Amino acid sequence: MTPLLEVQNLSTYFYTDEGVVKAVNDVSYSLEPGETIGIVGESGSGKSVGALSILRLVPYPGRIVSGRVIFQGTDLMSLSSREIQRIRGRRIGIVFQEPMTSLNPVLTIGRQITEAIETHLGLNRDGARQRAVELLDRVGIPEPQQRIKDHPHTLSGGMRQRVMIAMALSCEPDLIIADEPTTAVDVTIQAQLLELMKELTRESNVALIIITHNMGIVARYVDRVAIMYAGKIVEQGSVMDIFKGPQHPYTIGLQESIPRLDMERREKLATIPGQPPDLAHLPLGCAFRERCRYAVDRCSNEVPHLMAVGQGHWSACWEASTLISPQAG
Ligand SMILES: Nc1ncnc2c1ncn2[C@@H]1O[C@H](COP(=O)(O)OP(=O)(O)OP(=O)(O)O)[C@@H](O)[C@H]1O
Ligand SMILES: [Mg+2]
Structure with a gap:
């Protein structure tokens, strides 16, 4: 199968x-096509900037310094700004981290959706309005005929997220990037929204990139996982690989921080000690070295690159073959 999306050696720096x-x-x-990947990592690890880079939406003073992003056979980095505009929203939908900053406060919900539909699908106003109502209904917004007249601030956080999902779906994209679509809402609503996204994307064979801090979400909703640390992918594999046989100390640390049902309420959740490095002054060797209980001499002066540790499973750790996860087995 030809991949839908290939991100190759992408680097984005802020000057x-x-x-x-x-x-x-x-x-x-x-x-x-149709696959769901989870991109996981602590705050500041480059998840959002990586996603924005795909669509060439990196804010100043950021710049994509190298790499290719092949989407349906075309390198998005080589397109004119007009051409990339046509990909955004039309072929690739995006659900941003903070819906209040990405919904336009002065436009009604209906208008925000119909605008995209009119531009990209060439429907007239009535047709676009009809489609907007259908979409709001599909994402579980009650009384959509009424709601399309509302402004974003009159809706709850969960409802705004649903509007974002409707907008992302509006032009029948082949890929949706959901950047932490759920941190603004409570856990029950979070689960409902992800359930909804999974269902809608599965129905239409839409591929999905879910960006999150939450390993629990990953376990439940994605096919494959890329673990990010300090701007790099440090481990990549299937959900099974990542949960049953993690091959990077950072992944093991993330797993130990997932709350488990069998845990006593007062039992302390393990967190990874220490802080990620300053991305403007990266250390010589492995960026995780300072926090790593498995580190050896080599880790201080040689950056580990992703190495195959199994079928479709890669780790950027010099000691990968010797690691034993406390939770595996
Ligand atoms: N406008 C900016 N100017 C300078 N540096 C920036 C800017 N935006 C992001 N960065 C840097 O890029 C790094 C990655 O940011 P990014 O937003 O991708 O993190 P993230 O993994 O999405 O974090 P979170 O989980 O908190 O959303 C940050 O650590 C920050 O140092
Ligand atoms: Mg982010």
């Missing part, structure tokens, strides 16, 4: 007064 911040540092992964 700041404090130095060059390597937010995304030589990232590669690919996605099959």
